[in-house]
Amino acid sequence: MPRPLIIAPSILASDFAKLGEEVRAIDAAGCDWVHVDVMDGHFVPNISIGPDVVKALRPHSKKIFDVHLMIAPCDPYLEAFAKAGSDIITVHVESSPHVHRSLQAIRALGKKAGVTLNPGTPVSTLENVIDLVDLVLVMSVNPGFGGQSFIASQLEKIAAVRALIGGRPIDLEVDGGVTADNAAKVVQAGANALVAGSAVFKGGNYKANIDAIRQAGALARGEAA
Ligand code: DX5
Numbered sequence: 223m224p225r226p227l228i229i230a231p232s233i234l235a236s237d238f239a240k241l242g243e244e245v246r247a248i249d250a251a252g253c254d255w256v257h258v259d260v261m262d263g264h265f266v267p268n269i270s271i272g273p274d275v276v277k278a279l280r281p282h283s284k285k286i287f288d289v290h291l292m293i294a295p296c297d298p299y300l301e302a303f304a305k306a307g308s309d310i311i312t313v314h315v316e317s318s319p320h321v322h323r324s325l326q327a328i329r330a331l332g333k334k335a336g337v338t339l340n341p342g343t344p345v346s347t348l349e350n351v352i353d354l355v356d357l358v359l360v361m362s363v364n365p366g367f368g369g370q371s372f373i374a375s376q377l378e379k380i381a382a383v384r385a386l387i388g389g390r391p392i393d394l395e396v397d398g399g400v401t402a403d404n405a406a407k408v409v410q411a412g413a414n415a416l417v418a419g420s421a422v423f424k425g426g427n428y429k430a431n432i433d434a435i436r437q438a439g440a441l442a443r444g445e446a447a
């Protein structure tokens with residue numbers, strides 16, 4: 223059974239002055255997951271939000287909170303993000319001296335564990351952790367900022383990760399520069415979960431924007447949107 227197509231708007235592109243309202247709006251617009259980008263100004267050159275904000279947003283939606291940690295070291299904060307109401311916690315291969323242990327810790331907290339590869343991180347880094355994860359996230363931009371252009375070389379990596387996953391029940395997510403125009407290629411390469419920040423929040427019609435990405439992805443899967 224193929225994993226379902228997931229559209230996960232990144233609230234990094236939303237209006238931070240009204241985050242609760244923005245989460246309710248993407249929920250009502252039909253998103254599948256809410257993608258939360260956590261940045262520390264150290265692992266990536268930008269600072270965003272922490273566990274208290276995730277906790278404050280939790281009552282605003284029942285959808286899966288897909289929390290992408292761009293922080294190093296990540297281990298001291300895993301429990302706080304778990305308690306704040308994250309459903310999936312994703313860490314970068316480079317964000318812990320022992321990523322295997324970090325993934326074990328996420329699962330021990332009762333959460334789904336995700337592992338992320340930067341554009342420059344090889345697929346081989348997954349080989350020894352693949353049986354510990356529920357999600358692999360391929361970054362298609364260098365992490366730190368929304369609104370960057372999709373790095374096309376990552377399509378090959380998505381296909382290689384897809385092959386490594388094989389029949390395991392693991393979601394393959396892609397994050398960075400995803401739009402309705404490139405969603406088909408990303409899905410054809412093997413991704414089933416699409417993160418989109420700018421492409422969802424641009425203009426203000428979140429439903430039309432989500433629908434356009436979903437339609438492109440579904441078509442590429444040979445499904446009706
Ligand atoms: C980048 C973040 C992404 C980003 C996506 O570090 O992980 O989630 O916000 O934004 P767009 O879709 O605008 O590239």
Ligand code: ZN
Nearest residue numbers: 232259290397
């Ligand atoms: Zn992200």
